[in-house]
Amino acid sequence: MDDDDDARCLHIVEACVGLCGCCCRINFACLFIGVALICVLVPPFGVVYPVRAAVKDASVSRLALAGANGTALAYDLSLTVSLRNRNWAMRAEHSAPLDAELLFAGRRLEGARLADAGMWMDPRRTEEFRMLAVSSSPGFALNGDEAAEFARETVAGVVEFELRLTGAFKYRPVHVGGSRRLDCPLKLPVAPPPSPSSTGTHFMSTVFDKVSITCY
Secondary structure, eight states: OOHHHHHHHHHHHHHHHHHHHHHHHHHHHHHHHHHHHHHHHIIIIISOOOOEEEEEEEEEEEEEEESTTSOEEEEEEEEEEEEEOOOSSOEEEEEEEEEEEEEETTEEEEEEEEEOTTOEEOTTOEEEEEEEEEOOSSOEEOOHHHHHHHHHHHHHTEEEEEEEEEEEEEEETTTEEEEEEEEEEEEEEEEOOSSTTOOSOEEOSBSSTTOOEEOO
16 A cells, blocks of 8 residues: 555545544534423423412401300301412413312311313412302201310310312313312411300401411
């Protein structure tokens, strides 16, 4: 092999090395772009954060045993339910109605529909719904065990209720989601009667004003 052949072989090798280097740079650039796209798209679209619910405040106008035998529960409550869409880029759509139930000792006292199917919340937005729960006269009839439970909790200083939320959500545009049930524990502190001659149970007028009660 003469000098010209050696030179031609050297040029071929250099060309191959240059081509390989170019391909490596292209592959590295594609890899970098792919990783960047994953970092940009996965947090807002690849991870779904379920809607979070809380009770923001509860106003109690009346809550006491009533009726001839003291076995009926008279109540007048107002609750604010807050829903938070925590996702960065996906809106949360109600794929089923959002219903709320107020329970005492596991028994349903009151129910309300807070949102219809098809309503939605934009990303990073909070919606609030007001629920009123007012008993009819003379009150909600309790059985003996339920009336005794209310009396025991009154003596202990805290009456416990539960707000139950049921619904379903889809997160657009990825269309994932499902049904949800959330329970919100409501503990209403008993306030002393204003005078010895007063009857019934008395409560603070705004029990949870500006306090968030998380629902699980």
